[in-house]
Amino acid sequence: MSEHLSSLALDEAATGAPFEAADRDHLAGCAQCQTAVQERQALNARLLATPQAQAMRARLLGRPVQQQPAAVARATLVRRVVLTALPLAAAIGLFFTAGFQARPDDGDRIKGSVSVGVLLDGRLTGRAKVGAKVTVAVGAAGHGLVSVFAFDPASSSLEPLFPSDGSLTAAPKGASAPVGAPLEVTPGTTRVVAVFADSPAAPEAIRAAALAHVRGQPLPPTFWAASASLEVEPK
Amino acid sequence: MAEAPGLDKPALEALFTRYTPVIYRRARVLMGNDADAWDAVQEVFERMWHHHEGFRGEARPMTWVYRITTNVCFNLLRGKKVRQAALRPVADEPTIDAASAEARELLSKWAAHLDEREQTVATLLYIDGLTQEEVADVLGLSRKTIGREVDALRKKAEALGGLP
Known part of the structure; x- marks a missing residue:
């Protein structure tokens, strides 16, 4: 495939929707399209955090609207301006959904885009068969701590993977570095969520941040999060 | 709801x-x-x-x-x-692709001359950058049918001032 991905295929890749094998192959080897996917993922995450999107969510799903604290809203505005001009970090995450939160007291200090992906045979993947051995890779974007969870949208259950007690552990350096031991794919584990922080936090707060991310809600300003969808296929 | x-x-x-x-x-x-x-x-x-x-x-x-x-x-x-x-340009929209913005601007000039179906096809082709095969998938039509429509659209567009 010589041409770059269309808008349709980029949207499919950015949202984790099913898409063509040929497009998937192209994306795996094309840095330009990977960047385009990341840009869309960042845009999508920012859009879902807007008051308008939250109001629509409440209207459609009957979920109460969560107000953005004023300080976070200001930081979001700063972030929007800065992110428009800055290229996104080179972290490769074919199916991650990045959630940015600039710290209100940081002004325009932006560390970059956190990411998480699932590695199968050393390559990022969005699907795996039951029983396959996979590894989680994260891009901490300069943040020092990480906690990884498995989220099952069907049951809305969130289980800690690394560390197993849901606390934070040292994040590996690099744009996309493996973390934790290999995992076996089981039915129902469809989304990996990584929560990043710069200072220790209570497991309850970390879990709340992970849940906020999967619900598309704003995160507390001391957390950052990303997630990767994994389509689980039968053996 | x-x-x-x-x-x-x-x-x-x-x-x-x-x-x-x-x-x-x-x-x-x-x-x-x-x-x-x-x-x-x-x-x-x-x-x-x-x-x-x-x-x-x-x-x-x-x-x-x-x-x-x-x-x-x-x-x-x-x-x-x-x-x-x-199909008017949206100035404050986060631009993903500058070429798409140019296409939207050109399409806005054609909006008065294209019927609804042509605008739909033009949107998918020139704003979204879909292939003819993808346009056919989106509209639920055969590739042959969409090929004919694209040819007709191109002729009309050329008469109106060129393609993106």
Whole structure:
């Protein structure tokens, strides 16, 4: 495939929707399209955090609207301006959904885009068969701590993977570095969520941040999060 | 919001999270303002809730999203009798692709001369950058049919001042 991905295929890749094998192959080897996917993922995450999107969510799903604290809203505005001009970090995450939160007291200090992906045979993947051995890779974007969870949208259950007690552990350096031991794919584990922080936090707060991310809600300003969808296929 | 038969809350939540940004971005370009774009988002989801079996049966559900979003937007625009504004450039929209912005600007000049179907095809081809095969998938037509329509559109566009 010589041409770059269309808008349709980029949207499919950015949202984790099913898409063509040929497009998937192209994306795996094309840095330009990977960047385009990341840009869309960042845009999508920012859009879902807007008051308008939250109001629509409440209207459609009957979920109460969560107000953005004023300080976070200001930081979001700063972030929007800065992110428009800055290229996104080179972290490769074919199916991650990045959630940015600039710290209100940081002004325009932006560390970059956190990411998480699932590695199968050393390559990022969005699907795996039951029983396959996979590894989680994260891009901490300069943040020092990480906690990884498995989220099952069907049951809305969130289980800690690394560390197993849901606390934070040292994040590996690099744009996309493996973390934790290999995992076996089981039915129902469809989304990996990584929560990043710069200072220790209570497991309850970390879990709340992970849940906020999967619900598309704003995160507390001391957390950052990303997630990767994994389509689980039968053996 | 009416209930969506056969879809539980996590499934609705997952659909909302996955598709809202895509629907909104497309609607924002076509409708030209935030309020109308969000109206379109709501209507697309209402259709998705009530036709979810067909939606889920799609090999590429995103083609359904593109098709229904485009149809909903044109219906809303027709109802508001503001079709002339359908393809106007959106200055404050986060631009993903400068070439697409140029295409939108060119299409806005043609809006008065293209019928609804031609605008739909032109949108998918020149704004979204879809291939003819993808346009055929989105519209549920054969590649041969869409090829004929694209040829006709090209001739009309050339007469009006060229292609992007």
